Amino acid sequence: MGAEKDFEKKVKDYIKSKNCWGVKFFANKFTKSGIPDLLTCINGYFVSVELKALNGKPSELQLYNQKQIRNARGIAIILYPNQFSQFKKMVESLIENKFNWSDQFAFDRENNK
Numbered sequence: 377m378g379a380e381k382d383f384e385k386k387v388k389d390y391i392k393s394k395n396c397w398g399v400k401f402f403a404n405k406f407t408k409s410g411i412p413d414l415l416t417c418i419n420g421y422f423v424s425v426e427l428k429a430l431n432g433k434p435s436e437l438q439l440y441n442q443k444q445i446r447n448a449r450g451i452a453i454i455l456y457p458n459q460f461s462q463f464k465k466m467v468e469s470l471i472e473n474k475f476n477w478s479d480q481f482a483f484d485r486e487n488n489k
Contacts, residue, residue, distance in 0.1 A: 380429050383457050384413065387427065391416055394467055410437030412445075412452065418470045422450040430457055446480070453483040 384400070391398040391414070398416035403409060412424035424445050426438055434442070434454050445452035451470075455463055462482065469475045 379457075380427070383429075383460075384427050386460065387414065387425065387455065387463070390464060391418070391467070394418070394471060396467070396471075410435065410441045412438070412441065418467055419473070421470050421475065423470070424450060424452045425463075426452075426454045428454055428456050432456070451475075451477075451480050453480050454485065455483060456485075459483055 388398060388400065396416060396418040398414050401407075401411045401413060401415055403411060412426040414425040414427065416423045416425065422445075424442070426434060426442070428434065438454070442452040442454065453463070453466075466475070466479055469479065
């Protein structure tokens, strides 16, 4: 299993361990492009997660969909392996109803340079 698949499994397993719902989105020729990899529900919050390898870069369409989800009051992050502990803290804050909407912007790569 490649590093990216291992990371995906780690994230999915963590979400499941917290009794949250999540599904891996598989794109094909009949589905909309740019949909995030994981669609989850964490304590009533819609959270989309686009998984990237450490050097991966989101497409313009993925960034557009992230913006659309955020505009609809959903949580949308692009998650890199080095942000996993930060992701776990965000999930905990959602479970404990202590989430601050600005927390999702901490995952944005331009904010982490």
